[in-house]
Amino acid sequence: DSGVTQTPKHLITATGQRVTLRCSPRSGDLSVYWYQQSLDQGLQFLIQYYNGEERAKGNILERFSAQQFPDLHSELNLSSLELGDSALYFCASSVVASGRNEQFFGPGTRLTVL
Amino acid sequence: ELKVEQNPLFLSMQEGKNYTIYCNYSTTSDRLYWYRQDPGKSLESLFVLLSNGAVKQEGRLMASLDTKARLSTLHITAAVHDLSATYFCAVVSRTGNQFYFGTGTSLTVIP
Numbered sequence: 001d002s003g004v005t006q007t008p009k010h011l012i013t014a015t016g017q018r019v020t021l022r023c024s025p026r027s028g029d030l031s032v033y034w035y036q037q038s039l040d041q042g043l044q045f046l047i048q049y050y051n052g053e054e055r056a057k058g059n060i061l062e063r064f065s066a067q068q069f070p071d072l073h074s075e076l077n078l079s080s081l082e083l084g085d086s087a088l089y090f091c092a093s094s095v096v097a098s099g100r101n102e103q104f105f106g107p108g109t110r111l112t113v114l
Numbered sequence: 115e116l117k118v119e120q121n122p123l124f125l126s127m128q129e130g131k132n133y134t135i136y137c138n139y140s141t142t143s144d145r146l147y148w149y150r151q152d153p154g155k156s157l158e159s160l161f162v163l164l165s166n167g168a169v170k171q172e173g174r175l176m177a178s179l180d181t182k183a184r185l186s187t188l189h190i191t192a193a194v195h196d197l198s199a200t201y202f203c204a205v206v207s208r209t210g211n212q213f214y215f216g217t218g219t220s221l222t223v224i225p
Binding site for chain 2 (some may be wrong): 002023031037042043044045048055056058090092095101103104105107108
């Protein structure tokens, strides 16, 4: 158990819908990263937040957005869902903003878009 | 964009044998991570390599980093079935904020 929690574990929804994935980092970690893992794209970095502020953006679609709240939990919002958005979504946390510290991954949310 | 390549993509090896997984990356980075992922599970951190020439060992796994060659290796010694998993390397961007993952190497150890 990495100490990072994600909810829900599974999510099944229809195309065109909107969902919110939630992540709570390890105690003391200020940085949260979001990743998408799919069979065809592999593991893709989406976005990073540090202490409430966006720090880095990766291959995140405009239909996707995220935020980190004052209590440091983070939410990833996915809208106008398409079949291709079906994937495992992981969040990871680390103590600092830079890559000098390893990341600890949550258990993931499996999203299925029908 | 920083590119990370791993080879092989699939590896089937017998118990007791040795093998090496390679991770090449395209631009300068002095930080490299190795992760393990079991099917349907999350990623578990194995090694953090923070400087040129760094070598770390844990059990039957040993990782090394050559920043000049932009190459990291994960060496498996006397493989056992429990090592069957997918192994990822990841490299950090120069800003230190973006992580780029390799394609993963799916390892199957056969009794």
